Amino acid sequence: MSRTRSALRSLLPDPGPTRALTLSTLVRTTGRGLFFTGSALYFTSPSVGLSGPQVGLGLTIAALVGLFAGVPSGRLADVIGPRGVTIVFLLVDAVALCGYTLVRDFTVFVLVACAYSFFESGSNASNQALIAGSVEPERRVRTRAYLRSVTNLGWSLGAVLCGVALAYGTREAYLALIFGAAACYAVGALLNLRVPSVPPAPKVSSGPVWIVLRDRPYIVLTLLNAVLCMCYTLLTLALPIWIRDQTSAPPAVYAILTLINTVAVLLFQVVASRGSATVAGAARAQRNSGVLLLACCVLFAFSAGQGLTPWIAIAFLVAGTMVHVGGELLQAAGSWGLSFELAPQHAQGQYQGMYGTGYQLAQVVTPVMSTLLLSGWGWPGWIVFGAAFLLAGLAVPVAARWAERTRPAEPVPAAA
Template sequence: MPTLSSRLRSLLPDPGPARALTIASFPSSIGRGLFITASVVFFTKSVGLSPLQVGTGLTIAACIGLLAGVPMGHLADRIGPRTMTIVFGLVVAGVINLYFLVSTWPLFVAVASLVSVGQSAFQASRGALIAGSVPSEQRVRTRAYLRVVTNVGWMVGSPLAGLALFFDTRAAYASVIAATGAVTALGALLYLRVPPVVPQHASKRESISAALRDRPYVALTVLNAVLTIHFGITNVAIPLWVLERTEAPAWVVSALFVVNTIMIVTLQVRTSRGSATVPGAARAQRVGGLLLAGACMLYALSAGWPAWAAAAILVAGAAVHAFGELYMAAGGWGLSYELAPDHAQGQYQGLYNTGFQVADIVAPAVLSVAVIGLGWPGWVLMAACFATAGLLVPAAARWAVRTRPVTSEPVPTP
C-alpha cells in the first residue's frame, strides 16, 4: 500500500529544475489561500472599508496590474528570469505588509495596485523561468504539476485563515497578512534552487512591443481570456444561482468546490498529456471549450427540480466543468509556450497572463448579468461563448504557426 510520503512525492515531478519550480510555488500558494480567505473581512472589519470600497479598489488595482505584464516580462528576458522572479516575489511579499498601514480608501487602492503590479511581473518572470529551465516538451507537464501543488497550497491556506475568521480579532487578521508576506518571501527565495537562466543575447532581443504586434498570439490570448471566464462560474455564478434560482441546499456549493479541487489535483497531470505541441494544445482547448459549454447547459437544467435532483444535476455539471477546466488549462500552457519565441518568453507570457487578468475583472459583472439576470437563457449564452471560443482556437493556432518567422541561429559576437 502506498505510504503518505510516496503519495506526496507523486505530486512532484522528477528531481531537477521542474521539481525545484514546483516546490518553490508551494509556500506562495499557501499564502494565496490565506489571503483570499481572510483579506476581505480584514479590510472591512479591521480597516473599516465598505464592501463596495473593497470591491472597487481591487478592480482598479487589477486594471493597473494589467499594464505590468509585458514590460516586466521584457525586463526578465533582458536581465534573467530567475533573478527577476526572485526580486518580484520579494517585492510582493514586502508590499503585502503595507496593508497594515492602510487606513483610508485611497491608500488601500495604492497598496492593492502595487501588489497587483508585483504579481503580474512575478507571473511573467516565472513563465519565462519555466520556459528557460525545462525542455519544451516538458513545459506543459511542469505547469500541470505546478497547478496541482497550487491547489494543495490553497487547501492548506484556506483552513488556516479560517482560524482568523473564528477568532475574529484584528490580531488574528493581522497574523494572516504577516503570514502571507512571510510564506511569499520564502517561496521567492526557494527559486534560488532553480538553475539560473542566461539572459538573452543582445542580438536576439525583441522590442518591448513584439508580443503586442503578434496578432495571432493576441487573438489566442483573447480566446483564452473568454474561456478563462469560467473561473468566475465557480466563484460567483454558482453560489448565486444555487441560492436564488434552484431548490438545491446551500451546502451543495461547498460540495461543488470539493469536486473541482479533487479532480484538478488528481487529474491535471494526466489530462495535460498531448498538449506539448501546438496541434495538441489547440485540440485540448477546443475540447475544453465544448466541455465548459456542456457544463453551462447542465447548470441551466438544475432550475425547477426538487432539491435532490437539482443537487445531482449541479454535481454532474461541476464534474463536466472540471474536465473542461483541465483541458482548457493544459491547452493554454502549450499554446502560450510553443508559439512564443524562446528569446522573448517573458513578455509573451506577460501578455498571455493578461488574458487571465482581464477575465478576472470582467467575469463577476458578465456572469451576474447573464446568469442571474437572464436565468437559463444566460447559461445558454455563456455556453455559446465557450463553445465558439474553443472552436476558434485551432484556426487561430494554425494562423500563428503560419506567421512564425523562420530564422537561422545568429552566431554570438565574441
C-alpha cells in the same frame, strides 16, 4: 509493493528545476490561500472599515493596473534573467501584503492593492519565463501541470490555516494572518534560488523590441484563451450566488462543489495535460474544453428548472461541476502548450506576459458579465456563456494553425 512505489513516484514532480519550482509554488500559494480566504472579512471589519462595494471597486481598479504589468515585466525577465526578476517581484509582493495592515481608508487600500496586483502580475510573467528557460521544452507542460496541482493544494492548506484566524476574528488574528502570508511569499521567493539561473536572452541583431505586440495570431489566441478563462470566475463567484438565488438547492452545497473541483484538479491535472506539449495537441485540448464548458453551462441552467426538488437541483449542480472540471483541466493544459510553443525562445518573457494578460482580463470582465447575464437573464445567461465557450474553443485550432504559419525564424544574435 514495487507497483505501489512506482505509482507514488509518478505523482512526484520530476527532480531538478521542476521539483524546486514545485516547492516554491507550494509555499507561496499557501500564503495566497491564507490571506485571500479571509481578506474580504478583514477589509470590511471594524478595524479597517471599508464597505463591500468599496472592496469590490478597489480590487477591480487593482486588477486593471495588473493588466499592464505582464508584458513589460516579461520583457525585463528576458533582458536580465527571469529568476532574479521573479525573486525580486515576489519579495516586493510580500512587502505589499504587509502594507494591508496600514489600510484605514479607501485611498490607501487602492494604492496597496494596485502595488500588490502589479508585482503579482509581473512575477507571474517572469515565473513563466523561468519555467520556459529552466525546463526542457518537452517537459514544460507537464511541469506546469504539476505546479497547478500544487497551487490548489497550497490554496487549500492556506484556507484551512486561515480558518484559525477567522475563528478568533480579532484584529490581532488578522494581522497574524497577513504577516504569515507575507512570510510565505518571502520564503517562496527565496526558494527559487534552488532553480538553476537562466541567462538573459541574447540580444538580436535587428527587428522590433516589443515583438509580441505585432504578433496578431498570438494576440488572438490570448483573447480566445481569455474567453475560456471566464470559467474560473463563473465557478468561484457566479455559481454560489446562482445556487442561493435561482435554485432550490441549499447554499451549503457549494462547499461540496468546491471540494470536487479542488480534488479533481489536484489528482488529474497532470493526466489531463498529456498530449498538450505540441501546438496541435494544445489547440485540440482547448477545442474540447469549449465543448465541455458549453455542456456544464447547460447543466447549471437546468438546475434552476421549475418545480425541481433540492436533490434533483443538487444532481444537476454536481454533474455540471464535474463536467466543468474536465473543461477547466483541458483549458489549462492547452493554454500552456500554446503559450510556450508559439513563443520565440529569445522573447519567452514578454510572450508569457501577454498570454497571462488574457487570464487577468477574464477576471476583470467576468464579474460584470455574470451579473448582467445570470442575475439579469436567469438560465438563458448560462447558454450565452456556453455559446461563447464553444465558439472560442472551436476558433483556437484555426488561430493556432495561423500562428504556426506565421512564426518567423529565430533571429540571429547580435555580435558581442
